[in-house]
Amino acid sequence: xxxxxxxxxxxxxxxxxxxxxxxxxxxxxxxxxxxxxxxxxxxxxxxxxxxxxxxxxxxxxxxxxxxxxxxxxxxxxxxxxxxxxxxxxxxxxxxxxxxxxxxxxxxxxxxxxxxxxxxxxxxxxxxxxxxxxxxxxxxxxxxxxxxxxxxxxxxxxxxxxxxxxxxxxxxxxxxxxxxxxxxxxxxxxxxxxxxxxxxxxxxxxxxxxxxxxxxxxxxxxxxxxxxxxxxxxxxxxxxxxxxxxxxxxxxxxxxxxxxxxxxxxxxxxxxxxxxxxxxxxxxxxxxxxxxxxxxxxxxxxxxxxxxxxxxxxxxxxxxxxxxxxxxxxxxxxxxxxxxxxxxxxxxxxxxxxxxxxxxxxxxxxxxxxxxxxxxxxxxxxxxxxxxxxxxxxxxxxxxxxxxxxxxxxxxxxxxxxxxxxxxxx
Numbered sequence: 328x329x330x331x332x333x334x335x336x337x338x339x340x341x342x343x344x345x346x347x348x349x350x351x352x353x354x355x356x357x358x359x360x361x362x363x364x365x366x367x368x369x370x371x372x373x374x375x376x377x378x379x380x381x382x383x384x385x386x387x388x389x390x391x392x393x394x395x396x397x398x399x400x401x402x403x404x405x406x407x408x409x410x411x412x413x414x415x416x417x418x419x420x421x422x423x424x425x426x427x428x429x430x431x432x433x434x435x436x437x438x439x440x441x442x443x444x445x446x447x448x449x450x451x452x453x454x455x456x457x458x459x460x461x462x463x464x465x466x467x468x469x470x471x472x473x474x475x476x477x478x479x480x481x482x483x484x485x486x487x488x489x490x491x492x493x494x495x496x497x498x499x500x501x502x503x504x505x506x507x508x509x510x511x512x513x514x515x516x517x518x519x520x521x522x523x524x525x526x527x528x529x530x531x532x533x534x535x536x537x538x539x540x541x542x543x544x545x546x547x548x549x550x551x552x553x554x555x556x557x558x559x560x561x562x563x564x565x566x567x568x569x570x571x572x573x574x575x576x577x578x579x580x581x582x583x584x585x586x587x588x589x590x591x592x593x594x595x596x597x598x599x600x601x602x603x604x605x606x607x608x609x610x611x612x613x614x615x616x617x618x619x620x621x622x623x624x625x626x627x628x629x630x631x632x633x634x635x636x637x638x639x640x641x642x643x644x645x646x647x648x649x650x651x652x653x654x655x656x657x658x659x660x661x662x663x664x665x666x667x668x669x670x671x672x673x674x675x676x677x678x679x680x681x682x683x684x685x686x687x688x689x690x691x692x693x694x695x696x697x698x699x700x701x702x703x704x705x706x707x708x709x710x711x712x713x714x715x716x717x718x719x720x721x722x723x724x725x726x727x728x729x730x731x732x733x734x735x736x737x738x739x740x741x742x743x744x745x746x747x748x749x750x751x752x
Contacts, residue, residue, distance in 0.1 A: 328735075330376040331376035331377060331732070331735065332735060332739060333376075334375060334376050334377055334381060335377070335381070335728075335732060335735055335736045335739060336739050336740075337381075338381055338383055338394075338736065339383065339394050339395075339398070339740070340393070340394030340736065340740035341383040341384055341392055341394045341395050341736075342392060342394070342727075342728060342733060342736060342737075343384045343386070343391065343392050343726060343727050343728075344381040344382055344383055344384055344726070344727070344728065345381070345382045345383075345384060345723070345726050346377075346379040346380070346381060346723075346724040346725040346726060346727075347372060347379060347380040347381075347382060347721040347722065347723065347724060348372045348373075348379055348380070348721070348722050348724040349372055349380070349719065349720045349721035349722055350369065350370060350371045350372065350719070350720060351369070351370040351717065351718070351719040351721075352366060352368070352369045352370075352717070352718045352719070353366070353367045353368040353369070353715050353716070353717050354366055354367060354715070354716040354717075354718070355367055355714065355715070355716075356714055356715055356716040358714055363716050367715065372721075372724075377732060379724050379725075380721065381728075383395055383398075384726070385398075385399070387399040387615065387616055387679070388616060388617075388618060388620070388627050389616045389617060389621070390618075390620050390621065390627045391627055391628075394740065396616040397616075399615060399616055399690075400612045400613065400615060400616045401612070402690050402693045402694070403520075403611065403612040403615040403680055403690070404608050404609060404612035405688075405693060406518065406682070406687055406688055406689070406690060406693065407518055407534060407607065407608035407611050407612060407687075408604065408605065408608040409687035409688050410516070410518055410534065410536065410543070410682075410686045410687035411426065411534065411592065411604035411607065411608060412604050415687065415688040415692070415693070416687075416688050416692070417543050417687045417688060418543060418544055420543075420546065421536065421538070421543045421687075422604070423546070424536050424537055424538055424543075424546070424547055424551075425536065425537045425547060425551050425552055425553040425555075425556050425591075426534060426535065426536040426537070426553070426556075426591075426592045427534075427535050427553055427556055427557055427560065427589050427590060427591050427592060428532070428533070428534055428589075428590050428592055428602060428607050429532070429533050429535055429560055429587070429588065429589045429590075430530065430531070430532050430533075430586075430587070430588040430589075431487075431490075431530055431531045431533070431564060431583045431584075431587060432524075432530045432583065432584035432585075432586040432587070433479055433483070433524065433528035433529060433530050433583070433584050434479065434581070434582065434583070434584045434585075435584065436471060436472040436473070436475050436476040436479070436526075436528070437465050437466070437467070437470055437471035437472055438450055438465070438466045438467075439462075439463055439464060439465050439466060439471075439525075439526050440453075440455060440459070440461045440462050440463065440464055440465075440466060441455070441462060441463070442454075442455050442457070442462065450466060451466055460624075460642065462525050463524060463525025463526040463527070463622075463623070463644070464525075464526070464642070464643070464644045465526075465644065468643070468644070468647065473647055473648060473651040474574065474651060474655065475579060476526075476527065476528060476648065476651075476673075477648060477651045477652050477655060477666065477673060477674040478571050478572070478579055478581070478655070478664075478674065479528060479529070479581055479674075480527075480528065480529050480672070480673050480674035480675040481664045481666060481669075481674040481675065481676065482569050482571055482581045483521070483529045483531075483581075483675060483677065484675075484676070484677030484678075485569050486567055486568075486569045486581055486582070486583065487519070487531060487677075489567045489568070489569055490563050490564060490567040490583070491515070491517070493562075493563035493566050493567050494515060494535075494559055494560060494563040495509060495515055496563070497558075497559035497560075497562045497563045497566075498513070498515065498537070498555065498556065498559045501555050501558065501559055502548075502550050502551075502555070510540070511540055512539075512540055512548050513537060513538065513539060513540060513547055513548055513551060514537075514538045514539065514540055514541070514542050514685060515535065515536075515537060515538075515683070516535075516536045516537075516538050516542060516543065516682075516683045516685050516686040517533050517534060517535040517536065517682065517683055517686060518533065518534050518611070518680075518681070518682035518683075518686045518687070519531050519532065519533035519534070519611075519680075519681055519682070520532050520533075520611045520614045520615050520679060520680045521614075521675065521677060521678075521679045521680075522614045522617070522622070523617075523618065523619045523621070523622040523623055523673075523675075524622060525622050525623060526623070526644075527619060527622075527623040527625070527644065527645065527648050527673045529673075529675045530584075532610065532611055532614065534592070534607060534611065534686075535556065535560065536686070537551040537556050538685065541685075542684070542685025543685050543686070543687065553591040553593075554591075557589045557591065560587075560589050561587060561589060564583050564587050567582060567583065568580055568581070568582050569581045569582075572660060572661055574655075574658075590602050592604055592607055611680075614679075615679060615680045618672065618679070619645075619671070619672050619673050619675070620671075623642070623644070623645050623648070623673065624641060624642040624644075624645050625641060625642075625645040625648070625649065625671060625672075625673060626639065626641070626649075626671035627671070628671060629668060629669075629670070629671050630649070630653075630667070630670050630671055633650070633653045636649060636650065645673075648673045648674075649670045649671065649673065652666040652667065652669070652670035652673065652674050653666070653667055653670050656668075656670065664676070
C-alpha cells in the first residue's frame with residue numbers, strides 16, 4: 328500500500344490516467360566513443376504497484392479531470408502573465424507596450440431570458456436570480472434562430488482571423504503607413520480565449536498588444552498608443568465579415584455583435600480602480616478550462632449517434648442546438664464544417680486558447696520545463712542526458728483507475744479549487 332500510494336501521488340490527483348505497459352532502460356553512454364555501457368536503471372510496468380505505468384490524462388476540461396485542468400489553467404495564467412509583465416523568457420519591457428483587454432460578443436438570434444442592467448426584470452417579467460437555469464434560454468424556442476446560432480459558432484474562428492487581418496490594416500491606416508511598411512515598424516501580438524455564453528454562442532476575450540517589428544523584444548514606435556489600438560480594434564470589429572452558406576435560399580453572413588468592450592490594461596497588482604494584468608490573466612485562464620458543458624449544460628465529449636441524445640441529461644436548449652448541428656451536418660454542402668463531429672461543442676471547432684508566436688512563451692515550453700525539473704529531482708548526481716542512453720517501449724493498456732486506486736487517490740489529494748487566481752510556480 329505505501330508503494331501504491333507513492334505511485335498515485337505522482338499523478339497529482341488525476342482520476343483518469345493513461346495506463347501503459349512496457350519498460351524503460353537507462354544505459355551509461357560513453358560521450359567520447361558513443362558506446363553503450365552498463366544499465367543504470369530499469370523500469371518495468373509489471374514491477375509497479377499498480378501493474379502499469381500511470382500517466383496523467385492532461386485533459387484541459389474541468390468537467391473531465393479537475394486536477395489536470397487546474398495545471399492547464401495555471402500554465403495559461405503564466406503564459407498570459409508573461410505577455411503582460413514579462414518573465415518565462417519574455418522581456419519585462421513588454422509591460423510598457425500598449426495593451427488592451429477586449430471582449431467580442433456574438434450577434435443576437437432571438438430574445439432570451441437574462442438579467443438586464445438597465446431594466447428591473449427580464450422581458451418575461453421575472454427577476455431571475457444569478458443561478459436560474461432559465462437564463463440564456465429563448466423566450467420563444469419556436470422562433471429562436473437555431474440554424475444561425477449553430478452556424479455562427481462554426482464560423483467564429485474564421486471571423487476572428489478576418490478581424491486580425493483588418494486590425495493590422497486599421498492600425499497602419501491610422502499611423503499613415505502602408506500594410507507593407509507596417510510590418511517593418513510594428514507588430515500586433517495577442518492571446519485570446521473562447522467562452523460560451525449561457526445561450527450557447529461563442530464569444531472571445533483577448534489581450535491585444537502593440538510591439539516593435541521583432542515582437543516582444545523590440546519597443547513599439549512612438550505613435551503606438553493604447554488609444555490608437557482601441558480605435559483600430561473598434562473599426563476592425565465593425566468591418567470584419569464572413570460569408571456563410573446559403574441554405575434553402577437564405578444567405579448567412581456573420582459579424583461580431585454590437586457589444587464590444589475594449590479596456591486599456593494600465594495597472595499592476597497594487598493599482599486600485601484600474602484593470603490589472605493579474606486580473607486579466609486570471610480571467611482568461613479561468614475560461615481556458617471550460618467549454619459549452621459548463622455554460623450551456625451540453626456535453627464534454629463527442630456524440631457517435633443522434634440516438635444518444637434521448638439518454639442524456641441535457642437542457643432543452645442544448646438538445647435543440649445539438650440536434651440542429653446533427654441535421655445540418657448531414658448536408659453535403661456543409662461537410663467542411665464537420666458539424667456532427669463538433670455537435671457536442673454546438674458547432675464551434677476552433678481552439679479555445681490561441682496566441683500569436685511573439686506574444687510570450689508557449690504551453691509546450693512550460694510543460695518541458697516542468698518535466699525537466701522533475702527529471703532532475705530523481706536523476707543521480709552527475710547523470711545528464713549526454714551521458715545516458717534510454718531505450719523505452721510502451722503500449723496502451725487502458726485508462727482510469729480501479730475503485731481502490733480511485734479511493735486512495737481521493738484520500739491523498741486535497742480538494743482543488745478551480746476558481747480565483749492561481750499561485751505562481
